[in-house]
Amino acid sequence: MLNRVSRSFAVVIQSLPTELRDAVCLFYLVLRALDTVEDDMAVAVDVKVPLLRVFHEKIYDRSWKMSCGYGPYVDLMQQYPLVTDAFLRIKPMYQKVIADITRRMGEGMAEFIEKEVLTVKEYDLYCHYVAGLVGIGLSQLFASSQLESEEFANMEDLANHMGLFLQKTNIIRDYLEDINEEPAPRMFWPKEVWGRYARRLDAFKAPENAAASLGCLNELVTDALRHAPHSLAYMAKLRNHDVFRFCAIPQVMAIGTLALCYNNRGVFTGVVKMRRGETAKYVQQLCTMADLHQAFDRFAGSISARASELVNTDKNAKLALRRAAEIQ
Numbered sequence: 001m002l003n004r005v006s007r008s009f010a011v012v013i014q015s016l017p018t019e020l021r022d023a024v025c026l027f028y029l030v031l032r033a034l035d036t037v038e039d040d041m042a043v044a045v046d047v048k049v050p051l052l053r054v055f056h057e058k059i060y061d062r063s064w065k066m067s068c069g070y071g072p073y074v075d076l077m078q079q080y081p082l083v084t085d086a087f088l089r090i091k092p093m094y095q096k097v098i099a100d101i102t103r104r105m106g107e108g109m110a111e112f113i114e115k116e117v118l119t120v121k122e123y124d125l126y127c128h129y130v131a132g133l134v135g136i137g138l139s140q141l142f143a144s145s146q147l148e149s150e151e152f153a154n155m156e157d158l159a160n161h162m163g164l165f166l167q168k169t170n171i172i173r174d175y176l177e178d179i180n181e182e183p184a185p186r187m188f189w190p191k192e193v194w195g196r197y198a199r200r201l202d203a204f205k206a207p208e209n210a211a212a213s214l215g216c217l218n219e220l221v222t223d224a225l226r227h228a229p230h231s232l233a234y235m236a237k238l239r240n241h242d243v244f245r246f247c248a249i250p251q252v253m254a255i256g257t258l259a260l261c262y263n264n265r266g267v268f269t270g271v272v273k274m275r276r277g278e279t280a281k282y283v284q285q286l287c288t289m290a291d292l293h294q295a296f297d298r299f300a301g302s303i304s305a306r307a308s309e310l311v312n313t314d315k316n317a318k319l320a321l322r323r324a325a326e327i328q
């Protein structure tokens with residue numbers, strides 16, 4: 001099931017120590033199911049909101065399943081009792097972490113079903129709900145398994161930054177995929193930012209708005225870079241090699257994707273993704289904090305180089321230079 005819903009990440013989960021692998025795998029599948037409910041536009045709001053809020057109880061109910069979702073997730077939802085059977089077999093202390101995060105995330109998603117992301121504060125709050133909480137839950141699983149120290153049971157701030165870094169990168173990268181979504185695109189770019197560059201968010205697709213689209217894109221990439229030093233601080237505390245790789249690989253992919261996106265019109269015309277060859281290289285060679293700093297330095301350096309060329313035309317270029325310097 002896991003292999004069908006994720007590509008490279010499934011490999012990374014499977015390299016976790018046995019003690020954690022099943023718990024993290026189930027955490028991922030429970031979150032995927034919750035995300036499938038949130039994303040399914042065919043589910044009426046007055047059904048979806050209560051379901052998001054009660055989902056943390058459904059994950060204990062062997063009879064629960066649902067016909068919703070798209071692509072590989074339809075199977076996941078139809079065969080959900082398989083996930084529940086496995087969930088009920090892991091240790092109760094792991095079940096509790098997963099259920100508590102699912103409850104907090106479901107509440108947060110329900111809050112945003114009928115609310116647009118307007119301010120950067122709401123942008124951070126939405127990303128906290130859908131990704132920051134994942135980091136908080138993973139940290140609690142790491143602590144409970146005793147593969148990492150007790151301090152991870154209570155590291156909400158740094159764990160939250162880990163999630164925001166990944167989620168903001170996805171939101172920035174997926175502009176075109178999200179804006180072309182039928183029937184109603186759900187956009188998460190904060191209006192407080194894009195509203196200073198255009199009257200409508202879809203205006204960035206038009207070539208005549210290229211300069212405005214790049215100004216907005218660069219500001220959002222610069223905002224996402226804010227989280228990188230905290231992600232590095234979080235990962236520096238990890239002691240288990242497999243847990244470190246599990247956390248570090250998505251973070252390196254994220255800063256690599258941000259470097260690719262910076263000042264790149266490709267974000268508005270096609271799909272911007274790191275090449276498989278490049279990602280494979282990071283999956284192989286990422287072992288130590290030195291490797292991690294080297295990877296972050298490389299991508300932060302690439303953003304610095306381009307930002308320094310924009311200092312005279314892009315009002316955020318100086319801030320981008322400062323943010324990148326904090327990382328190097």
Ligand SMILES: CC(C)(C)CN1C(=O)[C@@H](CC(=O)N[C@@H](CC(=O)O)C(=O)O)O[C@H](c2cccc3ccccc23)c2cc(Cl)ccc21
Nearest residue numbers: 006007008009027028131134135162163166167246247250
């Ligand atoms: C929204 C998200 C960023 C949390 C999704 N998320 C991640 O992005 C995956 C990576 C992933 O799914 N990559 C996709 C590629 C892609 O989506 O572009 C793949 O198929 O390889 O990693 C995260 C993830 C991994 C390790 C540590 C984390 C700390 C805080 C928050 C999330 C953390 C994840 C861990 C768990 Cl348990 C559940 C979900 C996630």
